[in-house]
Amino acid sequence: MAEAKSRRPLADSTAVHDQVYDAIRQALITGRIAPGVGVSLRSLAAELGVSPMPVRDAVRRLVAERALAINPANKRLSVPSLSADRLQQLSQARLWIEPELAARAAPLADEALIKGLRAIDSRLDAALAAGDVDGYMTANHAFHFAIYERSGAEVLLSMAGGLWLQIGPFMRVVFGRVGTGGLPADYHAEAIAALKARDVEGARRAIAADLSEGMDKMRIAVEAGS
Amino acid sequence: MAEAKSRRPLADSTAVHDQVYDAIRQALITGRIAPGVGVSLRSLAAELGVSPMPVRDAVRRLVAERALAINPANKRLSVPSLSADRLQQLSQARLWIEPELAARAAPLADEALIKGLRAIDSRLDAALAAGDVDGYMTANHAFHFAIYERSGAEVLLSMAGGLWLQIGPFMRVVFGRVGTGGLPADYHAEAIAALKARDVEGARRAIAADLSEGMDKMRIAVEAGS
DNA sequence: TTCCTAAAACTGTGATCACAGTTTGCGGCC
DNA sequence: GGCCGCAAACTGTGATCACAGTTTTAGGAA
Incomplete structure (x- = not known):
């Protein structure tokens, strides 16, 4: 079952925004993106080598799940801080x-x-x-x-x-x-x-x-x- | 069915996708969109008098919140059925x-x-x-x-x-x-x-x-x- | 140096288009 | 009459562009 230790963490889902979601999610969980720091759609897109569009979808989902936060004033993205x-x-x-x-x-x-x-x-x-x-x-x-x-x-x-x-x-x-x-x-x-x-x-x-x-x-x- | 543009003063949020989110959410809660039926980005957009883009954002959020479901085969949207x-x-x-x-x-x-x-x-x-x-x-x-x-x-x-x-x-x-x-x-x-x-x-x-x-x-x- | 201002860069948001896959519906064939 | 098949319509997805704010940077004046 789960013993397959895939080197590619990205599933076989054909949807790019799902792969982007998994990538950001993993980066968040493992702490590769530190809490409190700001991120942006275009920087994430460039880092993952995709266009900003699927990143936008993935981020929207992560914000809904409270894994990312959005500053109400700025509307800028950031990783929620730990309290x-x-x-x-x-x-x-x-x-x-x-x-x-x-x-x-x-x-x-x-x-x-x-x-x-x-x-x-x-x-x-x-x-x-x-x-x-x-x-x-x-x-x-x-x-x-x-x-x-x-x-x-x-x-x-x-x-x-x-x-x-x-x-x-x-x-x-x-x-x-x-x-x-x-x-x-x-x-x-x-x-x-x-x-x-x-x-x-x-x-x-x-x-x-x-x-x-x-x-x-x-x-x-x-x-x-x- | 295009003349049904309600000029309702939706909240004071300036973001269109937030207003769309509230509108769909309200439609869901009050049952105006029945469980089990399918919806689509473009139909929702036309009904609300906006472009498909903010609808896409709102729907992404609602799917993350499990208020809308997405058929994995079709990738088509629907309202989750009641069980x-x-x-x-x-x-x-x-x-x-x-x-x-x-x-x-x-x-x-x-x-x-x-x-x-x-x-x-x-x-x-x-x-x-x-x-x-x-x-x-x-x-x-x-x-x-x-x-x-x-x-x-x-x-x-x-x-x-x-x-x-x-x-x-x-x-x-x-x-x-x-x-x-x-x-x-x-x-x-x-x-x-x-x-x-x-x-x-x-x-x-x-x-x-x-x-x-x-x-x-x-x-x-x-x-x-x- | 220090402060203030103006320009450049960057931000999220929304619109529009192209594309591939699916569904739908209409017409003709058996 | 019932059924098949193809074309049109519709679906979500992704790319690209425009735009209005905001932030950052650069530069000039004190």
């Missing part, structure tokens, strides 16, 4: 939605999902050991959403996706400062076990614990950093 | 977010907010008495978001806004079938009282009860209708 208050709201929303997605996925879990999760988790451990921050964040994202997608709850799933997009820059701050030291991988094993046993409440608890730990770290890092 | 499963997810998300927003608003409530809410609520009652469905839904939206905006929780607020946008068509189905018979206005009075007393848990409970009642009706209507 403790924003992090708290995003954390709270994640704690509502993501454990529920895991709980919904539990009864639907099958052997293929478990195998896929184990593969992702080993990639995650490898990235952790190597200090590969990008690899860790990519694997972590893949792990969570492999579970969430199994839930079949499309609406909640898209909400979770939007939250990860907004919280991505915070994660980068944490791992940029603290490193990949503390390891929440235990909860991943716990989550896999709960899913294998189709234990609804166990899955909910494992994901909630995983989230709580990660977000506590982020909170500490943000409070210390500001 | 019991979708309603359940939207309801659950609303029950997480909106009572929390009310709870956060409670300590910040002041006399101006209370007065505003009372004014909105009387407009709501008038619309109910007159059987004015559009007026009722507009007032109900205004009531809830007057409270939520007071919370200052920007992230959660925008999530709530997205949820209302998606649940709008469901509301129309309810009131189109059941009429404005059952009245949840009692909970509005309860919410106002709790806010006036700066009672955090009371506000949370009142809004939760209001939501539960309304969404139960929607669920019944959708299950009966499908």
Whole structure:
């Protein structure tokens, strides 16, 4: 399933604006575009080698998802800055939605999902050991959403996706400062076990614990950093 | 069908695509565009008397907010259809977010907010008495978001806004079938009282009860209708 | 130097056109 | 009469241009 580690992160979608969306989204999550700095349609277009038109579409979408902000006075684009208050709201929303997605996925879990999760988790451990921050964040994202997608709850799933997009820059701050030291991988094993046993409440608890730990770290890092 | 150019004074936003966004959003919420039917950029543009360009921007935003859907094969636009499963997810998300927003608003409530809410609520009652469905839904939206905006929780607020946008068509189905018979206005009075007393848990409970009642009706209507 | 002004560069927005793919509808064929 | 096929209309997408603000830069005057 997800073991294909495509060197091209851009999917096979023929729509240019979708590829641009993915590119900017990835740049945002991995922190290649730092929070607070301004961007522009034409500069992004030049950087990606496309015309401003598909960039405009992608940016419109990212603004709607609050992954980019638009200055009401200037109408100029920028990456939203990180604040403790924003992090708290995003954390709270994640704690509502993501454990529920895991709980919904539990009864639907099958052997293929478990195998896929184990593969992702080993990639995650490898990235952790190597200090590969990008690899860790990519694997972590893949792990969570492999579970969430199994839930079949499309609406909640898209909400979770939007939250990860907004919280991505915070994660980068944490791992940029603290490193990949503390390891929440235990909860991943716990989550896999709960899913294998189709234990609804166990899955909910494992994901909630995983989230709580990660977000506590982020909170500490943000409070210390500001 | 070209002479239907309404010279409505849409907001004070100078950006055309924002006005188009508001227009389509309102049409969606009030059910003027029925769920399941297809729309197109050019038809919307002609109807609103603008060029396709700002419509394209507005639609991109609405698609990102899941208020419009895009057929992956056709790439054609349509209004998402109503399903019991979708309603359940939207309801659950609303029950997480909106009572929390009310709870956060409670300590910040002041006399101006209370007065505003009372004014909105009387407009709501008038619309109910007159059987004015559009007026009722507009007032109900205004009531809830007057409270939520007071919370200052920007992230959660925008999530709530997205949820209302998606649940709008469901509301129309309810009131189109059941009429404005059952009245949840009692909970509005309860919410106002709790806010006036700066009672955090009371506000949370009142809004939760209001939501539960309304969404139960929607669920019944959708299950009966499908 | 320091300050102020004018020009150049850059910004998002909207309009218009071209293009490829899909849908629709009409006409003729069996 | 029923069905097939082709052309016209319509769809979203992308490129290019014009325009009005804003920001930045350059230059000249004190």
